[in-house]
Amino acid sequence: MSAPLRSATLHLPDETATEDLARRLAPLVSGQHGPAGGHIHLRGDLGAGKTAFTRALLRACGIAGRIKSPSYALLESYKVSNLYFYHFDFYRFSDSREWLDAGFRDLLRDDAVVLIEWPERAEGLLPPPDLLISLAYAGQGRDATLSAYTPRGQTWLNAIVPPPLAAPSPRKAPPGAA
Numbered sequence: 001m002s003a004p005l006r007s008a009t010l011h012l013p014d015e016t017a018t019e020d021l022a023r024r025l026a027p028l029v030s031g032q033h034g035p036a037g038g039h040i041h042l043r044g045d046l047g048a049g050k051t052a053f054t055r056a057l058l059r060a061c062g063i064a065g066r067i068k069s070p071s072y073a074l075l076e077s078y079k080v081s082n083l084y085f086y087h088f089d090f091y092r093f094s095d096s097r098e099w100l101d102a103g104f105r106d107l108l109r110d111d112a113v114v115l116i117e118w119p120e121r122a123e124g125l126l127p128p129p130d131l132l133i134s135l136a137y138a139g140q141g142r143d144a145t146l147s148a149y150t151p152r153g154q155t156w157l158n159a160i161v162p163p164p165l166a167a168p169s170p171r172k173a174p175p176g177a178a
């Protein structure tokens, strides 16, 4: 994949921090600040928190009921109002025929929310994501690196982690001020 437009790394000390990050992304993907939809890829070792993140995001987008991990089914889908959510897990994915035959590519629409765990197992079959979230073990917690590959992803990232230039500069008291 080419270089991202922007990246930022956040430390997530516990599962609540992972869920909080997902809850901050939820209004951005579900259209409260622009067109709804977008593609998020989730990378990270087994147990890094990809499903935990996705579950919290789906929950915050209004999905009620059980949210299963798609580790066996490859895909779980949901609908809230007119917005479709597709949660893929390609851990067990081996044969690209399987993907093409099942017509999954038709689901990769820009106006759906597409969340993909283990996207590297389907490398070459997927368009670049709006946002890649890489989760890495860091002590008891995780480090999440968010990389934006499209203007849409960059808008999301800037809303979650304001870029340094846009951040307010700290007010300094003039020398000699009390």
Ligand SMILES: Nc1ncnc2c1ncn2[C@@H]1O[C@H](COP(=O)(O)OP(=O)(O)OP(=O)(O)O)[C@@H](O)[C@H]1O
Binding pocket: 012, 013, 014, 015, 016, 017, 018, 044, 045, 046, 047, 048, 049, 050, 051, 052, 053, 071, 091, 117, 140, 141, 142
């Ligand atoms: N920031 C965090 N710090 C510590 N533990 C976390 C954090 N976020 C999630 N966890 C925990 O890590 C585990 C993540 O499991 P989860 O099933 O989400 O991993 P996964 O990345 O989807 O794994 P797999 O590759 O098997 O699908 C859960 O037990 C969750 O409580």
Ligand SMILES: [Mg+2]
Binding pocket: 050, 051, 052, 069, 089, 117
């Ligand atoms: Mg998982």
